[in-house]
Amino acid sequence: MSSSWDQPVSKELRMVEEEIMRNVRSSEPLLTEIATHVIGSGGKRMRPGVSLLAFRAVGGTDLSKIIMLSAAIELIHSATLVHDDINDGAEIRRGVIAACRKYGTQRALITGDFLFVKGFRLGGLAGSDDIVEIVADTCAGMAESEMLQSLVEYDHFLPLETYLQIIEGKTAKPIEASAQVGAYMGGGSADQVEEMSTYGLNIGCAFQIVDDILDITGEEDTLGKKRGMDILEGKPNLPLILAMRDDSPGSARIREVFGKQSKTQEEVDEVLHLIQATDALDEAMRYAESYREKALKGLDVLPDSEYKDALRALADTVLERNR
Amino acid sequence: MSSSWDQPVSKELRMVEEEIMRNVRSSEPLLTEIATHVIGSGGKRMRPGVSLLAFRAVGGTDLSKIIMLSAAIELIHSATLVHDDINDGAEIRRGVIAACRKYGTQRALITGDFLFVKGFRLGGLAGSDDIVEIVADTCAGMAESEMLQSLVEYDHFLPLETYLQIIEGKTAKPIEASAQVGAYMGGGSADQVEEMSTYGLNIGCAFQIVDDILDITGEEDTLGKKRGMDILEGKPNLPLILAMRDDSPGSARIREVFGKQSKTQEEVDEVLHLIQATDALDEAMRYAESYREKALKGLDVLPDSEYKDALRALADTVLERNR
Numbered sequence: 001m002s003s004s005w006d007q008p009v010s011k012e013l014r015m016v017e018e019e020i021m022r023n024v025r026s027s028e029p030l031l032t033e034i035a036t037h038v039i040g041s042g043g044k045r046m047r048p049g050v051s052l053l054a055f056r057a058v059g060g061t062d063l064s065k066i067i068m069l070s071a072a073i074e075l076i077h078s079a080t081l082v083h084d085d086i087n088d089g090a091e092i093r094r095g096v097i098a099a100c101r102k103y104g105t106q107r108a109l110i111t112g113d114f115l116f117v118k119g120f121r122l123g124g125l126a127g128s129d130d131i132v133e134i135v136a137d138t139c140a141g142m143a144e145s146e147m148l149q150s151l152v153e154y155d156h157f158l159p160l161e162t163y164l165q166i167i168e169g170k171t172a173k174p175i176e177a178s179a180q181v182g183a184y185m186g187g188g189s190a191d192q193v194e195e196m197s198t199y200g201l202n203i204g205c206a207f208q209i210v211d212d213i214l215d216i217t218g219e220e221d222t223l224g225k226k227r228g229m230d231i232l233e234g235k236p237n238l239p240l241i242l243a244m245r246d247d248s249p250g251s252a253r254i255r256e257v258f259g260k261q262s263k264t265q266e267e268v269d270e271v272l273h274l275i276q277a278t279d280a281l282d283e284a285m286r287y288a289e290s291y292r293e294k295a296l297k298g299l300d301v302l303p304d305s306e307y308k309d310a311l312r313a314l315a316d317t318v319l320e321r322n323r
Numbered sequence: 324m325s326s327s328w329d330q331p332v333s334k335e336l337r338m339v340e341e342e343i344m345r346n347v348r349s350s351e352p353l354l355t356e357i358a359t360h361v362i363g364s365g366g367k368r369m370r371p372g373v374s375l376l377a378f379r380a381v382g383g384t385d386l387s388k389i390i391m392l393s394a395a396i397e398l399i400h401s402a403t404l405v406h407d408d409i410n411d412g413a414e415i416r417r418g419v420i421a422a423c424r425k426y427g428t429q430r431a432l433i434t435g436d437f438l439f440v441k442g443f444r445l446g447g448l449a450g451s452d453d454i455v456e457i458v459a460d461t462c463a464g465m466a467e468s469e470m471l472q473s474l475v476e477y478d479h480f481l482p483l484e485t486y487l488q489i490i491e492g493k494t495a496k497p498i499e500a501s502a503q504v505g506a507y508m509g510g511g512s513a514d515q516v517e518e519m520s521t522y523g524l525n526i527g528c529a530f531q532i533v534d535d536i537l538d539i540t541g542e543e544d545t546l547g548k549k550r551g552m553d554i555l556e557g558k559p560n561l562p563l564i565l566a567m568r569d570d571s572p573g574s575a576r577i578r579e580v581f582g583k584q585s586k587t588q589e590e591v592d593e594v595l596h597l598i599q600a601t602d603a604l605d606e607a608m609r610y611a612e613s614y615r616e617k618a619l620k621g622l623d624v625l626p627d628s629e630y631k632d633a634l635r636a637l638a639d640t641v642l643e644r645n646r
Contacts, residue, residue, distance in 0.1 A: 028467040030474065083436060087429040106410040106473055109432065113406060113439070114466035120443040121459030129448050136444030143437035144351040150429055151353065 005313040006045070008306045009052040012063060012070075016048045019071035023118045034103050034111040038078050041094040046207070047073045050175060050314070051182035054196045057307035060186025068126035069185060072135070073178055075119030080142060082112035087146075088233060095224025131181055138177040145169025154234035156244050156255040163241055164205070171211075172204030179203075192301050199298030199311065206291035207318045212237035213284050214322070216275055222323045228268040231258060238287060243280035250274045285319075292319055328636040329368070331629045332375040335386060335393075339371045342394035346441045357426050357434040361401050364417040369530070370396045372637070373498060374505035377519045380630035383509025391449035392508060395458070396501055398442030403465060405435035410469075411556060418547025454504055461500040468492025477557035479567050479578040486564055487528070494534075495527030502526075515624050522621030522634065529614035530641045535560035536607050537645070539598055545646045551591040554581060561610060566603035573597045608642075615642055 006013060024035035048070035055066045084090070085098040086105050092098060100108035123135050145166050152158050152166070179200030183193040214223055215230045216239055230237045236244075236258075244255045254274050257267045275281065292315050302308045329336060347358035371393035378389045407413070408421040409428050415421060423431035446458050468489050475481050475489070502523030506516040537546060538553045539562055553560045559567075559581075567578045577597050580590045598604065615638050625631045 026463070026467055028470045031467055031470045080436070083432055087432060107470060109406055109410060110466050110469045110473070112436075113403070114463060116436070116439055117443075117459050117462040117466065120440075120447070121455060121463075124443070124447040124450075124455035124459070125452055127447075132444060132447035136440050136447070139440040140349070140437060140444075143433050143440065144349055144354055146433045147351045147354045147430060150433070 005310050005317050006049040006053070008310045009049060009056060012052045012056075012067065013045060013048060015063065015067045016045070016052070016070045016074065019067055019122070020074055023071065023075060023122060024115070026114065030103075030107070031111060031114055034099055034107060035115060037096075037102065038082055038099050038111065038115065039075075041096040043074075043078075043081075043094055045074065046314075047077055047175060047178040050200060050203070050311075051178040051185075053307045053311050053314070054179045054182030054188075054200075055186035057302045057305055057311060058183050058186040058188030058192050058196070060182070060188075065126040066182065066185045068122050069131065069181055070178075072119045072121075072123035072126065073174075073181070075115050075122065076135070076139060077174065079112045079115035079119060080139075082108050082115065084146075086112075087150075088229075090225075090229075092225045127181075130184070134177050134180060134184075138173050141169040141173050149235065152236060154259050154261065155236055156259050158236040158241055160241065163236060163238060167205060167208040168201070171208040172201045175204035175207065176200035195298040195301040197298075199295045202291045202295035202298065203315055203318055206288040206295065206315070209238050209284055209288040209291070210319060210321060212239055213281055213288070216240075216272055217281065218322065224323060228272050231268050231271050232263055234258065234261070238284045239275055239280040242283050243275045243278045248278075250277060288319055292316075328633050328640050329372040329376070331633045332372065332379060335375045335379075335390065336368060336371060338386065338390045339368070339375070339393045339397065342390055342445070343397055346394065346398060346445060347438070349437065353426075353430070354434060354437055357422055357430060358438060360419075360425065361405055361422050361434065361438065362398075364419040366401075366404075366417055368397065369637075370400055370498060370501040373523060373526075373634075374501040374508075376630045376634050376637070377502045377505030377511075377523075378509035380625045380628055380634060381506050381509040381511030381515050381519070383505070383511075388449040389505065389508045391445050392454065392504055393501075395442045395444075395446035395449065396497075396504070398438050398445065399458070399462060400497065402435045402438035402442060403462075405431050405438065407469075409435075410473075411552075413548075415548045450504075453507065457500050457504060457507075461496050464492040464496050472558065475559060477582050477584065478559055479582050481559040481564055483564065486559065486561060490528060490531040491524070494531040495524045498527035498530065499523035518621040518624040520621075522618045525614045525618035525621065526638055526641055529611040529618065529638070532561050532607055532611040532614070533641060533644060535562055536604055536611070539563075539595055540604065541645065547646060551595050554591050554594050555586055557581065557584070561607045562598055562603040565606050566598045566601045571601075573600060611642055615639075 020039055024032060024039055026032045051070045051073060082099050085093055086100045086108055090098045091101050099111060124132060149166050152162060176197050179196040180193060183196035215237060218227055220227055244251055254271050257263060257271050295315050299308055299311055343362055347355060347362055349355045374393045374396060405422050408416055409423045409431055413421045414424050422434060447455060472489050475485060499520050502519040503516060506519035538550060538560060541550055543550055567574055577594050580586060580594050618638050622631055622634055
């Protein structure tokens with residue numbers, strides 16, 4: 001994913017980065033090391049980028065609190081990634097060895113908790129009660145979606161509504177919250193705050209669907225992780241759900257393999273090929289495009305500015321990204 | 324541990340319980356179930372008890388915020404217990420099957436995060452910036468101590484200072500923070516807040532040392548878990564450290580077994596007997612008594628009241644407890 005979309009807030013993003021780094025310093029050197037490994041593995045910084053652009057786009061000027069809040073959001077996001085990797089038994093994250101592999105589950109779990117605490121501390125200090133509620137409710141929703149996702153593993157007839165409920169809670173609402181917090185802190189009108197939320201939610205859904213597609217079609221070197229992880233782990237993503245729903249022989253075979261708790265690499269590769277032979281990927285991309293359209297409509301409420309342009313560019317980047 | 328010490332705040336503790344229960348309800352039934360399993364496993368509610376008694380003892384009257392904060396502290400405490408149990412591979416917690424055993428690591432981890440978020444939300448809404456900093460810094464300190472503890476596993480020459488650093492961060496400072504938050508929210512003088520912190524810190528150290536002793540001498544039925552877990556898991560607790568420090572044959576044998584990553588039940592039982600043949604348990608108890616004395620001195624700053632009496636009773640209970 002090109003990061004040029006965030007150019008108008010590049011100075012602010014550097015301030016966020018400094019704020020994050022200040023917050024991962026610990027009296028326990030190993031904790032600092034693991035936290036820095038997690039935070040420093042790069043990542044797209046999409047959430048802080050969105051919050052800062054939303055803040056600027058509605059005319060926000062006083063940076064002090066939005067920098068802290070953007071850093072808080074990224075710290076919390078990083079905490080959930082570390083814990084997700086433990087739950088998924090991930091080996092690679094952002095092209096780098098996952099913290100739980102490098103340092104062990106126990107220490108990764110502790111570091112996740114540490115990042116959570118640091119994020120909530122910063123959010124609590126910078127934000128009003130409204131902000132605390134938005135951030136906390138979003139995090140509770142993430143836990144709820146993760147739990148729901150754990151219940152539908154290996155389910156080869158997952159209703160689309162359940163899938164959408166999961167990706168909303170897991171991915172889209174955190175991005176919605178980023179946009180909402182940015183517009184709110186920037187002094188946006190009620191209408192602007194609401195429309196920016198719409199933008200964030202829809203861009204988040206599009207982002208997750210493209211993530212799903214990349215799990216099937218992505219270049220492993222660019223992606224920084226192996227293809228077919230969702231298939232291997234029994235996570236019904238959108239192209240999978242679409243490819244498993246009809247009564248063709250290919251669909252039946254995908255269902256058969258997908259439902260197995262243990263799969264060979266050959267079986268995963270076979271499913272990857274079978275999905276590519278259907279129109280599931282095109283259809284999934286049409287879903288993503290439709291979310292992008294809805295996201296872009298949310299921008300109508302903003303006056304023209306380089307920040308608005310950047311939010312539009314992000315919407316394009318999300319769909320065109322290859323990692 | 325008898326719970327009669329908390330009788331003067333029994334009404335307030337019931338309100339805390341209701342507040343906790345309101346906060347663990349989730350739209351995802353399984354999350355509610357696991358969170359309720361964790362919260363409902365009983366536990367001593369020592370932290371909310373201490374915060375409420377400190378609040379009342381300095382003359383606090385308006386209950387609304389201290390109830391929320393006490394619930395927040397217990398929610399965060401429960402979150403750390405769930406994550407600790409994952410890290411320790413615990414089977415039993417408070418006499419009940421551990422969440423990670425009953426529901427699996429993945430779902431227990433998610434539930435821990437959920438409880439964290441709910442605790443921080445409540446703390447952020449009820450507390451000023453001062454309170455947010457106290458609670459968050461305490462939590463960060465817990466993570467730091469957990470990390471340090473992970474680094475000294477199987478260490479049979481752990482300096483006493485490192486041991487004390489670990490138990491302070493892991494157990495004593497969270498109880499210090501409970502007392503501090505209670506006295507602060509109750510409008511106590513700077514002196515009272517400081518002395519209540521002293522009380523909490525020292526009662527916490529005493530509590531952890533008695534915990535260490537019970538790991539060696541406790542009745543398994545009363546304790547609600549197996550004896551000798553620290554030995555098995557290579558966690559140097561105080562009686563162990565004291566029993567391993569000299570050059571007697573018994574001490575050498577304890578060191579030998581303790582340092583092994585994998586131990587038989589017979590070896591654990593042998594070490595339990597060897598420790599009991601030394602004066603390590605008596606000496607550890609003298610440490611605990613000395614912490615109790617320091618804690619009690621902290622109470623001098625309080626006017627006489629049933630709450631002060633209760634804090635004194637808690638100090639006795641901590642030393643006399645058998646679970």
